[in-house]
Amino acid sequence: MRPLLRIFALLALLLPAVPAGAVQPDEILSDPLLEARARDISRDLRCLVCQNQSIDDSNAELARDLRVIVRERLVGGDSDRQVLDYVVARYGDFVLLDPPFKGTTLVLWFGPALIGACGLFVLIAYFRRLRRAALESPVALSLEEQRRIAALLAEDGPARGPSEKRS
Amino acid sequence: MARLSFVLPLAALVLLAGVFFSYLRMIDSGDKVVNDLPSALIGKPAPQFALPPLPGRGDNGLATSDFIGKVTVVNVFASWCVPCRAEHPVIERLAKLGIAPVHAINYKDRPDAGKKWLAELGDPYAAIGADESGRVGIDWGVYGVPETFIVGPDGVIRHKHVGPLTPKVLDEEILPAIRKLGS
Structure with missing residues (x-):
């Protein structure tokens, strides 16, 4: 201090x-x-x-x-x-x-805020599309991944369900 | 859609680069003066003033009344101003054309220095007002010599050029502006 x-x-x-x-x-x-x-x-x-x-x-x-x-x-x-x-x-x-603050200086006063708003809009639209795309068409698991999941599930047994135990 | 989000920013970049490049070209060729400010006095009557003459010159100095009744040009110059020296032949050419009297304000200068400068380079001016304190210059909104104004027959300031007159500026800007007012 x-x-x-x-x-x-x-x-x-x-x-x-x-x-x-x-x-x-x-x-x-x-x-x-x-x-x-x-x-x-x-x-x-x-x-x-x-x-x-x-x-x-x-x-x-x-x-x-x-x-x-x-x-x-x-x-x-x-x-x-x-x-x-x-x-x-x-x-x-x-x-x-x-x-x-008058007619000829409107751009000066509002220009920066307008550009900022445009940027924000583009950013929001981008993330929305990203999320929607993820929800609408989730990427399918590859054959290899499906086989590994099946193997893991079989190992743990049907009664216990998926667990964090690793082989 | 993905293609568009790639092309759009690229197009904006190319557009901006184009604008900046053409602006640079304009500055380079002298078509655009970087510190060219919009004049507050365009469309306003010439300021009220009366300036004394340079010593030993046969005129009565320069006053507001000199701008009434005909198109006039006022050139603001000083002996300490290097670009004024450069534009001087163009001012002489304009004066020789005889389409409008070319007056001058000798801005923030010792009258004897202004007189000597004209003796050396030639004196094309109709009337000259000696503005030793620079007060009248401020009334005219002068912020960098040389500056050239065109005043209409009604005594209203119609045009302003900041920086030295070049032959190109004279032919493409000053002369058309004078002719437009004269007709």
Whole structure:
């Protein structure tokens, strides 16, 4: 138990080391509440240069510009929604790392579940057929097997029936 | 039945391989740009902006009003952008055709650097706006230079090409789009 405890203690030490992102000191707002909101929003916005990083993570020039714009708009009194809408109006839904639920994104939301359901269906159908086939046409015993069963039964005698005794 | 359960997955595999292969071919031949994103601005009016001119150039910079009344092309370029250099002869050819004024946004560039770049390579542009901060570029949804927009006479953005213009892109994509809007 002791080594396990030690590992957990070490892991706990890593907790404060959450990714700091690419935010530069000169970008950070003096109001910690606004800054926290800015960080939250930035984590939801895709950097269009790297495409698999959020603007909070990316060192790209465009990501920096967008981070600054996000903060400017928050300082100007925008709600989180308004800030996101501002960026979406220019770059489309693709900038949102958490895509909205609507007509054009239905495939995105239901595609994986649909494919999973298809797989499950095929699997169930396969096992059902396997079982039915086994029930409908059991494989007949070969002549050799029939002879061995007859021999075993004869050995034990008719009164005792089949037993686990082996010759 | 057993035959089908063998053929079906195989057919799916062949189909997928075909799709991926043709996609690779398209990327290879330049017909498909991998990071080509659907633009949010197609069908929307060009953003409201007014940019100052490059120093010593005889124009008044570039503003939203420059897009009203005729089909216009806007090319977003920067002196630090290598593919811009590659597409420059194609832009010059487009400008020489004279079917639409070709404007430019000099994106995130020092105005003197943009000026020097044009002095070296030639200046085919009608009007140029200097977007030193890149703010107007963001209003246009720019995420990688070069980008080229076609704006209709009503001031609505009708077409966007991300990446350098090649002679093929010009002939098969840009020119038909301009002609369609002009007629």
